[in-house]
Amino acid sequence: MSVIVKESYIGAGIVYVAGRDVGNASGVEVSIEQEEKSLPNYRGGGGNYDSVTKVSSVKLKMTLNAFSNENLALALRGKVSVLTADPVDNEIVVAKLDGLAPTEKLIDISKPVTVTNSDGTTAYDVDVDYYVSAAGIRAIGTGEIVDGAQLKVSYTSAAGNALEALTEAGVTVPVVIDGMNDANGKPCVLRFYLWKPSPTSSLSLITDDYGSFDIEGEVLANDAIVAAGKSKFFKRLAA
Known part of the structure; x- marks a missing residue:
């Protein structure tokens, strides 16, 4: 008799970018873009004789609520300096x-x-x-x-810090989500090896509610991972 496994999911967690806690993150999303190639069936009856789907890109998007200059530097490819x-x-x-x-x-x-x-x-x-x-x-x-x-x-x-926006070429950083499944109280950790964020397309600076902004970038393949069956992009660890 098979056992039915209940594994509902409500995600929560702390997001670390290059080891730095980015503060409250109201959303994290992975999207995988695919490219399909197909060989038509020329033997009669239509359809395809064969097909293959290739991953063309892996994207990681996070919605941040902490408007620190360090976070904004990720979103705006900026540089942060200390003010005395x-x-x-x-x-x-x-x-x-x-x-x-x-x-x-x-x-x-x-x-x-x-x-x-x-x-x-x-x-x-x-x-x-x-x-x-x-x-x-x-x-x-x-x-x-x-x-x-x-x-x-x-x-x-x-005293504080200053952000010079759009001055850097961009960074490639690791991302770790120290997560928790609030539906069952079990931990789950996601590790993205190489994330290259792109400049955000918009940033709301005056609002009548708590602000947030999105940072999206591509998860690059990590060539240092060569073992068979190991992802070059990311992995999820769950209890």
């Missing part, structure tokens, strides 16, 4: 009434900011003559700052 907290003295910006005069660095708004005229003889008042944001200085139309005036801004830059 440094004092900035007398940076020159051009005032735009009720608009933004951006500073070169990210302003740490928890630290004092000083704004003066170009020769430093007049100090302007925050929330009266200008507002401060992380991006720069916004001159208030009812204040003393004149549109187009050169200002000197002194502040402390915020």
